[in-house]
Amino acid sequence: xxxxxxxxxxxxxxxxxxxxxxxxxxxxxxxxxxxxxxxxxxxxxxxxxxxxxxxxxxxxxxxxxxxxxxxxxxxxxxxxxxxxxxxxxxxxxxxxxxxxxxxxxxxxxxxxxxxxxxxxxxxxxxxxxxxxxxxxxxxxxxxxxxxxxxxxxxxxxxxxxxxxxxxxxxxxxxxxxxxxxxxxxxxxxxxxxxxxxxxxxxxxxxxxxxxxxxxxxxxxxxxxxxxxxxxxxxxxxxxxxxxxxxxxxxxxxxxxxxxxxxxxxxxxxxxxxxxxxxxxxxxxxxxxxxxxxxxxxxxxxxxxxxxxxxxxxxxxxxxxxxxxxxxxxxxxxxxxxxxxxxxxxxxxxxxxxxxxxxxxxxxxxxxxxxxxxxxxxxxxxxxxxxxxxxxxxxxxxxxxxxxxxxxxxxxxxxxxxxxxxxxxxxxxxxxxxxx
Numbered sequence: 001x002x003x004x005x006x007x008x009x010x011x012x013x014x015x016x017x018x019x020x021x022x023x024x025x026x027x028x029x030x031x032x033x034x035x036x037x038x039x040x041x042x043x044x045x046x047x048x049x050x051x052x053x054x055x056x057x058x059x060x061x062x063x064x065x066x067x068x069x070x071x072x073x074x075x076x077x078x079x080x081x082x083x084x085x086x087x088x089x090x091x092x093x094x095x096x097x098x099x100x101x102x103x104x105x106x107x108x109x110x111x112x113x114x115x116x117x118x119x120x121x122x123x124x125x126x127x128x129x130x131x132x133x134x135x136x137x138x139x140x141x142x143x144x145x146x147x148x149x150x151x152x153x154x155x156x157x158x159x160x161x162x163x164x165x166x167x168x169x170x171x172x173x174x175x176x177x178x179x180x181x182x183x184x185x186x187x188x189x190x191x192x193x194x195x196x197x198x199x200x201x202x203x204x205x206x207x208x209x210x211x212x213x214x215x216x217x218x219x220x221x222x223x224x225x226x227x228x229x230x231x232x233x234x235x236x237x238x239x240x241x242x243x244x245x246x247x248x249x250x251x252x253x254x255x256x257x258x259x260x261x262x263x264x265x266x267x268x269x270x271x272x273x274x275x276x277x278x279x280x281x282x283x284x285x286x287x288x289x290x291x292x293x294x295x296x297x298x299x300x301x302x303x304x305x306x307x308x309x310x311x312x313x314x315x316x317x318x319x320x321x322x323x324x325x326x327x328x329x330x331x332x333x334x335x336x337x338x339x340x341x342x343x344x345x346x347x348x349x350x351x352x353x354x355x356x357x358x359x360x361x362x363x364x365x366x367x368x369x370x371x372x373x374x375x376x377x378x379x380x381x382x383x384x385x386x387x388x389x390x391x392x393x394x395x396x397x398x399x400x401x402x403x404x405x406x407x408x409x410x411x412x413x414x415x416x417x418x419x420x421x422x423x424x425x426x427x428x429x430x431x432x433x434x435x
Contacts, residue, residue, distance in 0.1 A: 001055070003095025007044040015046070015054045016080045021113045022331025024240065025076035025158070026059045033234040034061055041071075045099060047081075047092050056081035056092045062103065068414055073105045077158065078112030086138055093142045093408070100410045107415050108408040110144070111158050116403040121393055123161075123379040135403065144406040151377030153385070156405055159374035163397035167334075167363040167370055174363075177396030182352060185394075189353035192345075193252030196357040199243035199324065201236070204228050207243060207324040211340035228326065228338075240330060244358055246323045246350035250313040253348070257309055261302040267295050305345075312344075322350040327358050333369040334362035355395065372397060 009028040016026045024030060031042030046057035058075040065072060073096075081088055100108050118129040136146055150156050167174075175183065199207065208225040215222035235241030271292040275285065312320060323341035327334055336358065341351055359370040372392040376385040383389070393399075409415045 001050070001091050002048045003045070003092070003099065004048060005043050005045045005099060007046050007054075007057070009044075011054070012044040012046070012057060012059075015057050016059075017331040019057075019080045019331070021077070021080060022333065023077040023113050024328045024330040024333070024335055024337075026057075026080055027240065027330050028059070029234050029238055029240055030076070031059050031061065033231055036230045036234075039063055045096070047088075047095055056088060058092075058096070060099075062105070065106065065418060068106065068418060070411070070414060071103060071105050072418075073100055073103065073108045074157065075108065075110045078110040078114070083112060083114060083135055083138075089138065090142060093144075096408070097410065100408075106409075106411045106418060108410065109157070109405060110408070111156065111405045112403055114403045116149075116401045119399045119401055121399050123377065123399055132403065139406055142408075144408050147405040147407060149377075149404055153374065153376065158402075160402050160404055161375045161377045162400050162402075163372040163375060163392045163395065164400050165359060165370040165372070165395055165397035166368070167359065168368055171360070171363070174359075174396070179394040179396070182394035185349035185352040186356055189246075189349040191256055192348040193249040193256055194322070194348060194350045194353050195247045195249050195319070196354050197245050197247060199245045201229065201232055203243060203245060203324075204232060206245060206321050207326070207340060210321065210324055210342050211338070213342050214340040217343070223338075231326070235328060240328055242327045242329075242358070242361075244325050244327065244354050245321055246354040247319045248312075248322050248345060248348065248350070249319050250309060250316055253345075254306070254309040254313050257302055257305050261299065261306055264295060264299045264302055268292065268299055271295060308345075320344055322346075322348075323354055325354055325358060327362070329362070329365075329367065332367055333371055334359070334365075334367045335371045335373045337373055351391070352394075359395070370397070377401070 012028050016022055028044055031044065034040045035042045041062040043060045043062070044057070045060055046054045049055050057080045058078075061074045061076065062071045063074065064070065079089075079092055079096075081092055083089055096108055114135065115132065117131045118126045120126055140146065147156075150160055153159055165174075169177070178186070204225060208228060211222045232241055232243065236243075271288055274280075275288050275292070280288075321342065322344055323339070325336055325340075326338040328337050329335070336355065339351070362370050372395070375389045375392055376383050378385075379389055380386065407415070
């Protein structure tokens with residue numbers, strides 16, 4: 001077999017998109033997009049059999065490390081091959097080693113799109129499930145160093161945990177698979193006048209503004225607008241990227257709240273009339289009072305919403321942007337890649353409806369899987385990202401744990417310098433600065 005590089009876009013995509021483990025980060029266009037950054041370069045490599053047909057491939061991202069001034073190679077979501085075929089894996093690894101040496105790379109990093117352990121929606125191992133340690137051993141024998149079982153987002157390039165939804169089910173079955181609270185929130189968004197539109201490139205400015213609000217609220221740095229524009233310009237023209245926006249139709253929302261407020265007031269009046277009747281038994285009175293209290297609270301909340309919506313409608317009669325998401329597509333899968341939400345009427349649940357629209361569109365387009373792209377491996381309520389886990393879990397997908405990252409060391413000395421000496425030196429400098 002022959003290892004080759006600089007594979008042209010059409011040939012590379014034809015092989016990778018039809019592979020069972022296809023991933024958007026293994027598309028030629030993803031390499032082009034990442035290479036727009038001065039920090040990255042890319043190549044499309046593969047392995048040909050004796051007939052000249054591709055039997056394995058990888059998108060290779062090259063990044064030069066600071067101080068060391070030598071690159072490492074990153075193959076997002078691993079190699080595009082059958083990892084169970086040890087002969088093929090060995091041959092491709094041999095080719096990658098030679099390729100890395102020519103590039104003077106320090107190491108190769110992969111994070112295969114391979115499940116490690118089957119788990120239930122709460123993240124607990126399924127009964128009878130076994131970890132796929134055989135693959136860990138196979139990779140170790142070839143020199144790959146497993147980087148552990150990280151549970152957070154910060155320790156890995158790609159998230160190790162996600163929810164994946166099977167889109168081959170009928171729409172009714174998908175709705176039935178939603179958590180009851182998620183179904184309720186969907187209906188809430190629809191009733192409150194939330195509208196979902198597919199955005200244009202010009203709408204990325206709106207998305208960027210909302211993303212800034214999200215970052216400030218949750219305390220994390222956000223990507224610049226140029227990042228999303230470059231992504232859109234590279235992926236959208238070839239059908240690999242969409243922008244969705246959720247807008248509040250202020251007129252419809254105001255009308256809906258006014259209608260609901262009128263119904264709530266009528267309910268309060270009816271309950272008060274019944275309570276005013278003579279000869280009510282204590283049990284009956286208590287029952288009516290128990291019904292009255294939440295209706296009074298509901299009436300107050302709706303009245304407050306009405307006043308706020310009146311002001312919002314006066315300022316924005318054409319509607320208000322509430323949230324946005326960017327989705328991407330490759331092979332048989334769709335991914336929810338980026339999301340942002342404003343503070344405006346978040347209780348109207350626009351984020352639920354926008355996800356439902358995106359996954360419904362993906363299903364209609366023929367994709368088999370909708371990947372919610374990233375949750376924490378810690379599912380307890382104490383985890384800072386528990387809300388994200390709960391939100392994505394509500395759509396009924398499969399809790400998926402990937403096997404993790406592996407480093408294939410090419411230069412042991414420089415690898416040790418990068419992974420051990422430099423981090424220790426940085427920690428030492430921080431301690432000195434505090435004295």
